[in-house]
Amino acid sequence: MGIIIGATVLMPIRKAAKEVNYLRDGRAPIPLSDATSRVMSANRGKDTGPEIALRKALWAAGLRGFRVNLKDLPGRPDIVFTKRRLAIFVHGCFWHRCPICQTCTPKSHERFWAEKFERNVSRDARNLDELKTQGWRTIVVWECELKDDIDGIVRRIGRDIRRDPNEWEVGEDVR
Numbered sequence: 001m002g003i004i005i006g007a008t009v010l011m012p013i014r015k016a017a018k019e020v021n022y023l024r025d026g027r028a029p030i031p032l033s034d035a036t037s038r039v040m041s042a043n044r045g046k047d048t049g050p051e052i053a054l055r056k057a058l059w060a061a062g063l064r065g066f067r068v069n070l071k072d073l074p075g076r077p078d079i080v081f082t083k084r085r086l087a088i089f090v091h092g093c094f095w096h097r098c099p100i101c102q103t104c105t106p107k108s109h110e111r112f113w114a115e116k117f118e119r120n121v122s123r124d125a126r127n128l129d130e131l132k133t134q135g136w137r138t139i140v141v142w143e144c145e146l147k148d149d150i151d152g153i154v155r156r157i158g159r160d161i162r163r164d165p166n167e168w169e170v171g172e173d174v175r
């Protein structure tokens with residue numbers, strides 16, 4: 001059955017059995033696999049699950065006084081300790097091409113994805129360089145590291161924060 005408009009018959013769009021609607025930004029090709037769709041829809045820019053988890057863990061560990069998504073800084077770091085000039089990015093493994101875990105690459109539209117990933121990776125590198133030039137130290141935390149050992153990440157950040165600022169090298173990458 002469908003709705004007849006003039007000579008056009010609009011058939012209802014077939015939905016997946018589970019009636020799952022993924023958030024999509026309209027730019028990427030429709031993923032063929034459900035797993036890819038899930039990964040893609042998990043990226044909603046800022047305030048994703050891993051970022052919130054890290055903020056909560058930092059807060060619980062007494063590492064407060066950070067700001068979030070500072071618009072004026074290159075790449076809008078997710079967590080910024082302004083007084084310590086420490087900028088932290090929480091990167092999703094899929095979009096930012098995690099070097100630690102085996103991130104999946106969609107099998108279809110290969111060229112589209114290759115170009116998109118290349119742009120993302122070079123943009124990330126540019127942002128880190130720019131921050132370092134401006135005298136910021138940076139930490140990149142990968143989503144998978146956070147899943148594996150959030151306590152370890154919090155300890156590492158805590159160590160970096162407590163270090164005497166006089167010992168910092170300008171532009172130092174604290175990883």
Ligand SMILES: [Zn+2]
Nearest residue numbers: 093098101144
């Ligand atoms: Zn990863």
